[in-house]
Amino acid sequence: MKTCLIVDDSKVIRKVARHILETLDFKVEEAGDGKEALSFCEQTMPDVVLLDWNMPVMSGMEFLKLLRQGGHANQPKVVFCTTENDMAHIRAALEAGADEYVMKPFDRETLHVKLQLVGVA
Amino acid sequence: MAISDSSSRILAGLLEARTGQQLTMSRRWRIETALSGLMRQRKIASIDELITLLVMNRDARLSDEVIEALLNNETYFFRDRAPFDMLQRELLPAVRNARLAERKLAIWSAGCSTGQEAYSIAMMIAEDPLAWAGWEIEIVGTDVSRTVTDRAREGIFTHFEVQRGLGIQQTIRWFEERGDQWAVVDQIRDMVRFEARNLFDAPPRPGQFDLILCRNVLLYFCNAKRRDAFDRMASALKPDGGLLLGAGETVIGQTERFAADRSMRGIYRLAGGRDADRRATGS
Ligand SMILES: C[S@@+](CC[C@H](N)C(=O)[O-])C[C@H]1O[C@@H](n2cnc3c(N)ncnc32)[C@H](O)[C@@H]1O
Numbered sequence: 001m002k003t004c005l006i007v008d009d010s011k012v013i014r015k016v017a018r019h020i021l022e023t024l025d026f027k028v029e030e031a032g033d034g035k036e037a038l039s040f041c042e043q044t045m046p047d048v049v050l051l052d053w054n055m056p057v058m059s060g061m062e063f064l065k066l067l068r069q070g071g072h073a074n075q076p077k078v079v080f081c082t083t084e085n086d087m088a089h090i091r092a093a094l095e096a097g098a099d100e101y102v103m104k105p106f107d108r109e110t111l112h113v114k115l116q117l118v119g120v121a
Numbered sequence: 122m123a124i125s126d127s128s129s130r131i132l133a134g135l136l137e138a139r140t141g142q143q144l145t146m147s148r149r150w151r152i153e154t155a156l157s158g159l160m161r162q163r164k165i166a167s168i169d170e171l172i173t174l175l176v177m178n179r180d181a182r183l184s185d186e187v188i189e190a191l192l193n194n195e196t197y198f199f200r201d202r203a204p205f206d207m208l209q210r211e212l213l214p215a216v217r218n219a220r221l222a223e224r225k226l227a228i229w230s231a232g233c234s235t236g237q238e239a240y241s242i243a244m245m246i247a248e249d250p251l252a253w254a255g256w257e258i259e260i261v262g263t264d265v266s267r268t269v270t271d272r273a274r275e276g277i278f279t280h281f282e283v284q285r286g287l288g289i290q291q292t293i294r295w296f297e298e299r300g301d302q303w304a305v306v307d308q309i310r311d312m313v314r315f316e317a318r319n320l321f322d323a324p325p326r327p328g329q330f331d332l333i334l335c336r337n338v339l340l341y342f343c344n345a346k347r348r349d350a351f352d353r354m355a356s357a358l359k360p361d362g363g364l365l366l367g368a369g370e371t372v373i374g375q376t377e378r379f380a381a382d383r384s385m386r387g388i389y390r391l392a393g394g395r396d397a398d399r400r401a402t403g404s
Contacts, residue, residue: 101289103280117288
């Protein structure tokens with residue numbers, strides 16, 4: 001079973017995403033901001049991270065840069081999942097090392113395909 | 122407010138007569154929701170009033186609009202993925218080999234809704250420019266609903282629509298931002314033509330196709346209409362052409378005109394055709 005770390009400051013979004021991911025057979029972990037996510041990853045690397053952009057304490061972008069620079073072995077796939085829905089944000093995310101990008105709102109089908117495309121579903 | 126049996130029968134009858142689509146019991150539930158937007162727009166207060174107007178038949182556009190509202194237009198890019206992978210890896214290369222002399226390719230998306238299926242094919246071909254350089258390629262999408270073919274032709278999609286089925290690399294390669302929507306780039310839009318056309322009318326130009334996609338359309342047809350639709354598609358298919366249906370759909374027990382291709386999963390060939398024979402004997 002693959003592990004997905006959901007990083008989002010909204011409880012509601014985490015709940016919805018958890019529900020979808022569980023139906024797709026993922027073991028789900030949660031973090032409320034980038035910093036929490038980073039300490040989670042230092043313990044155990046998930047297979048994939050579903051990452052919000054704007055969060056208090058540490059943004060998704062900062063988290064992603066630190067994660068990719070950290071020289072960690074077995075880097076997880078990172079799927080941004082955000083309301084930042086424009087080309088500039090998308091390009092910046094891909095440049096920083098994101099593998100996929102989901103624009104909110106999304107549904108199960110969308111997430112499933114994105115996870116297939118990055119090779120974890 | 123429940124819609125009366127007689128009203129739902131009239132609406133179901135209208136839909137089936139025009140499109141072949143049956144309104145199953147479970148979908149009858151949704152009639153009111155489906156029609157509420159149209160009724161608000163037209164300032165029609167109740168289903169009964171709508172039925173009266175339909176029966177008086179003074180406004181041809183109204184019955185078109187009712188039918189369009191009752192149709193299920195659900196679609197997304199590269200729907201179900203696997204069949205598109207198969208097209209890319211197996212069917213398109215095989216068709217390409219068979220047509221090397223004339224370098225012409227014709228593909229029909231029958232029941233194309235808002236165009237995602239036809240555009241998916243166009244992207245697939247555009248992503249393999251070396252294979253298709255110098256080819257004359259026609260991709261045609263048709264649908265009985267003019268509303269959806271107009272939208273398909275515009276090629277403008279919401280965030281939600283554009284990412285359903287598409288990877289982000291494909292999104293940024295083949296779409297550009299248009300306000301807070303996404304417009305398919307001209308290169309892709311120019312590869313596809315859309316027409317409002319009923320499956321029970323003549324097929325679109327050029328009339329004979331290498332590949333017909335008719336996915337998630339025949340599901341709700343009664344058997345006789347489905348058979349008729351298969352006959353029409355059989356006549357519009359080149360002798361060695363292929364038909365692709367939706368994930369849960371089959372020709373088995375529906376028509377004698379088509380038989381499953383032995384090696385390409387989900388592809389149907391003209392039964393008794395040259396190609397079917399060759400495949401059946403494995404030569
Ligand atoms: C559920 S959508 C499927 C769209 C696309 N083929 C796909 O698989 O994603 C079915 C479409 O078939 C169209 N349709 C239904 N009856 C039709 C008919 N008799 N002739 C042409 N199109 C029809 C509907 O308007 C609708 O847009």
